Amino acid sequence: MKTKILQEDLIYEILSAVEEIPEGKVATYGQIARLTGREKNARLVGKVLSMAQYYGSYPCHRVVNHAGRLAPGWAEQRFLLEAEGVAVKDNNSVDLKKYQWNC
DNA sequence: GGTGTGACTTTAT
DNA sequence: GATAAAGCCACAC
Helix, strand or coil: CCCCCCCCHHHHHHHHHHHCCCCCCEEEHHHHHHHCCCHHHHHHHHHHHHHHHHHCCCCHHHEECCCCECCCCCHHHHHHHHHCCCCECCCCEECHHHHECCC
16 A cells, blocks of 8 residues: 555545455445444445545455445446355345455 | 535334 | 335545
């Protein structure tokens, strides 16, 4: 992490937390938000995370919502998760019980 | 500098 | 189990 493309520390922390998610695991937005220091920032994480790709290449595909559902309108996320060994259901959701990141 | 907005979460019905 | 509503906060425009 040397290239400081981000001007906002919040985004930087969010992306850092996302990068800590091990392969084959997923984390919820709320969890990321909690790691960043704000439990209520879950919505921010989602929005900011979407832009995260614009800021740089981050494994935002490992982040899902509390129901384990993937981002709507983002079919590629499913493919990326499956590539890491995460079983994605037909309804674009994952088993949080098995794949949720143990923080 | 104010407004709209969202890839969420939780609680309540 | 599903649906509804409220809360929440920083980013983009």
